[in-house]
Amino acid sequence: SDRHWAAPKVELMMTLQTIRNQLPIKSDGDTFQTPSGWERREEAGEVGEGEGEGEGQRLGHNGSRFFWVETSPLEGTDPRRVTSRSELEDLLEADAAAEGRVWLGQLVKDGWELRSRAVNRALTQIISGLVVLGLVKAVTPEKSGKTATCYIAANKYATGVPFPKIKVTRPNAAPEVQEEEELCDLEKERLANMKRNQELLRQLGLA
Structure with missing residues (x-):
């Protein structure tokens, strides 16, 4: 067959590290947003001379400090409280491990x-x-x-069939048909004139 087929497309195989390198991962725990089930609050406090932000701590206006508190604690327990976002991330990872889960972090607008x-x-x-669901192959x-x-x-x-061609009727389709009909009439008249001229030449002995 003289039919030319396009080269087949092959899906790209990627290792775990390659996939990781393609993702917009934000790894600085101190800048993470507050997760569901927790709330960031602010408490007043003066920063003395030589004092500043501790490890992972963030200061608000006028030296006030931020802290994170649990909004839905387990029944019969007091809400847990941490003083830095990194400390909260430690707690979330530990909670997931204690339940036999893997901590998956959270998706935000930019990563x-x-x-x-x-x-x-x-x-x-x-x-x-994804492999279990059949969406990815290992x-x-x-x-x-x-x-x-x-x-x-x-x-x-899968091999498919071409999409059906839909004939589009242009707005000026009717005038074009009329113009074609006029051309046909002119052609008929021209042929009739040629026939009469040929007969006249024959009678004169010139044809």
Whole structure:
């Protein structure tokens, strides 16, 4: 066959590290937004000479200090309180581990808030879930020739048929038909004149 087919498209295989490098991860715990179930508050306080922000602590107006308090504590327990956002992140990671979960951080408008030490565990958890759902395929080193397991989107392709062509009627379609009819009449008249002229030449012995 002389039909030319486009080169097939192959999905890109990526390692866990490659995927990580493509993500907009924000890893500075002190700048994370307040998560659900917690509230950031401010308490008045004067900063004395030689004092300033402690590790992970943030100061508000007039030397006031921010702190984070739990809004929905477990029944029969007092709300927990921390004095820095990093300390709160420590607590959230520990809570997830105690429940047998992996802390996945939180998605915000401009990125994924998750500290560096927790990224690989979170990515492994998420991608493993996508593999179970059949949305991603894991390719072992034996099959890929790579040194680490790769992942690939589990897209499915099928041979289709061309979309039907829809004839679009242009606004000036009617005038064009009329013009074609006029041309046909002129052509008929021209042929009739040529026939009469040919007959006249024959009678004169010139044809």
